[in-house]
Amino acid sequence: LAYKDAGSAGIAFKSTTARTIENPTNSLRLSMEQSAHTATFLYKNTESFEMSIFFSPGSSNQDKANWNFYIGSAANAPEYSRSLPMSFVQSSSSEDWQTGSDWLPTLNDDKASRDDTDTGAVWNQSYPSFQEPHPTTCSCSLDMTNVKINNLGGLGPDVSGADVSGNTFIRYGNACTVDGKSVDLIIDTVGDYSSPQVSTNGRSSCGAYGSISVQFGTMVVLEARFVNPETSLPFMIKDFFLTIFDMDMHGTHEEKVTIHDIEDYYLSPGSVVKTEEIMGGVVFSSPPVLGDVTCPADPLHLDATQANVAATALFKNVEKFTFSLEVLGHKANKTHTFILGGPSSLNADCSGHGLP
Numbered sequence: 003l004a005y006k007d008a009g010s011a012g013i014a015f016k017s018t019t020a021r022t023i024e025n026p027t028n029s030l031r032l033s034m035e036q037s038a039h040t041a042t043f044l045y046k047n048t049e050s051f052e053m054s055i056f057f058s059p060g061s062s063n064q065d066k067a068n069w070n071f072y073i074g075s076a077a078n079a080p081e082y083s084r085s086l087p088m089s090f091v092q093s094s095s096s097e098d099w100q101t102g103s104d105w106l107p108t109l110n111d112d113k114a115s116r117d118d119t120d121t122g123a124v125w126n127q128s129y130p131s132f133q134e135p136h137p138t139t140c141s142c143s144l145d146m147t148n149v150k151i152n153n154l155g156g157l158g159p160d161v162s163g164a165d166v167s168g169n170t171f172i173r174y175g176n177a178c179t180v181d182g183k184s185v186d187l188i189i190d191t192v193g194d195y196s197s198p199q200v201s202t203n204g205r206s207s208c209g210a211y212g213s214i215s216v217q218f219g220t221m222v223v224l225e226a227r228f229v230n231p232e233t234s235l236p237f238m239i240k241d242f243f244l245t246i247f248d249m250d251m252h253g254t255h256e257e258k259v260t261i262h263d264i265e266d267y268y269l270s271p272g273s274v275v276k277t278e279e280i281m282g283g284v285v286f287s288s289p290p291v292l293g294d295v296t297c298p299a300d301p302l303h304l305d306a307t308q309a310n311v312a313a314t315a316l317f318k319n320v321e322k323f324t325f326s327l328e329v330l331g332h333k334a335n336k337t338h339t340f341i342l343g344g345p346s347s348l349n350a351d352c353s354g355h356g357l358p
């Protein structure tokens with residue numbers, strides 16, 4: 003994109019490339035080329051704003067009567083832009099328009115990255131590697147895939163070894179990184195816990211998620227706490243998301259999740275998850291759906307049916323929190339596995355920029 007200061011009118015951008023690129027499908031995961039064709043503006047304390055759009059057909063587009071412009075919210079927002087390359091094609095300038103890294107600010111300030119893809123000559127070097135933007139603005143992007151100890155309630159499946167001895171919980175290593183420091187997450191039982199199939203505890207076979215199994219007709223109350231991986235002392239987390247996925251249990255039993263100490267929660271527009279707000283928390287229950295929903299492969303790319311049976315909770319300034327998992331219905335020697343994770347396509351933005 004080319005750029006120039008429009009004075010009191012604000013700022014102006016125009017396209018500088020004749021290449022055709024694939025239209026983006028996810029504003030948080032733009033390719034290198036898509037990022038180079040995108041500009042992001044930050045507004046504060048605004049009721050309304052104005053913008054003008056002008057299309058001038060080029061020589062190869064004389065038959066075009068109109069053009070589609072794509073407008074959305076916080077594509078690769080400033081927090082994400084710091085890993086983007088400055089420019090990957092040699093720039094050129096005309097009139098008072100500017101392009102290229104000569105005007106690009108450092109990516110440590112509050113301005114979004116604007117890459118140049120002018121039709122000038124390509125540099126005599128390979129394209130810089132593109133690091134995909136981090137999917138969340140939260141201080142902790144919860145990761146429940148690295149299971150260090152898997153012995154919830156002392157039932158196993160890890161029942162021996164120096165690390166397990168006396169530790170009747172699930173411990174996730176490097177559950178998040180805060181200011182360059184690794185943080186572990188410990189999930190411990192508060193009271194009774196029963197599951198005839200604890201082999202599904204720890205990391206979900208569904209993908210990059212955590213999982214906890216619960217016997218039909220029982221409930222388990224859990225305490226989750228963030229700790230220093232070396233000292234196991236409490237660690238305060240500024241903000242993070244916890245998502246419950248795949249709440250599609252139906253028939254004679256129903257899954258129920260109660261989460262305490264939350265800041266807020268998020269559902270899809272077409273959500274079928276039943277909710278009940280309680281003091282300082284929320285209760286999620288599975289809906290009477292007709293069939294099973296496919297287990298999501300990627301929490302940031304839920305399809306409509308997957309999003310409709312998921313719920314995301316936002317926490318702020320906590321060292322620990324409690325939640326309960328329950329399978330409603332008659333008691334049976336069967337288990338249901340709850341799938342848990344961090345940010346999702348329901349919300350990945352703790353900072354309030356409005357990212358999906």
